Amino acid sequence: MMITLATLSARTGHTFDDHLDRSLTIPVLDGLQAQGDLLVIPAVLLGASDWRPVPPEGLVLLDGVHPHVLVADPGTCLWTDGLDGRSFAATAPVYLMHPEHGATGLAPGRYVTRRQREWRKTVELPVFD
Template identity: 40%
Template sequence: MRTDDADLARLAAELDIPTIDGLQHQGDVSVIPASMASEDHRPPVTPVPAAGIAVVRGEAGGHTHLLLASGDVRYDVREGAADDLTLGSLEVGDGASAWLDHPEHGNTGIAPGRYVLRRKREMAPRVLTPDTVRKLERARKQARKQEALEQAERAEREQAERDRAAREQEWMNVRFVAD
């Protein structure tokens, strides 16, 4: 059996989509209540159009995370550096509803309130070049030398303490005799 977008849209219309006012995630996008966000964001001023706003566009065949709205819903895109995780700020007015739509993840409902939308951080695998491997080996060798030196110094201090204690013990056993 084959499905198309029209079939999926019909099925989605029949579903009850829960509306959440707390932290939620949809694939690569997080919806964070503004009270939980570490940075301060001004209230957004741009109304979400009936056609919605692409929060994250699908790259290389991926699907778009689309913000849809009913009522007074405003979203401002955050124009930041390429490594900035914050996508924008969202405000869902009283009595309004907002949804994040995605063909693979389904829809998530967003309750009235202020939110910050962020993307997920992608972690690249660590690549070790031959030069980096040599530097790591040198650093480990130096750390082993330092540890051996510190261990020898500790042993020397402990021996000196044992010698001092032995001398004290010898003096305690000495009896002084009057002439």
């Protein structure tokens, strides 16, 4: 099934910035992905934890200046909080929405999310995007 920004927006109520073309089809990828200040890392093994289904309106994975929202069809994705971010396991394609960056599609699999950081000689700083 081909998903567009317009489809995701209608499904969830989340919006995108005006500069993004709502008719764009979102590719679904299974590798490392970055969306602004959020990194999504494929995880080979995730330990047992308190797994919960992603709600229909989506799940905010990271909210710096703008939220990164994970969207999944019912029954296809579980998530849990980890020590350094949220993890999720998807049995079907899922989508990561962001008002400025649009959306990215993630292939079925297990993923760990991390916040991007900037390194300076004196201090490590989080990136706010």
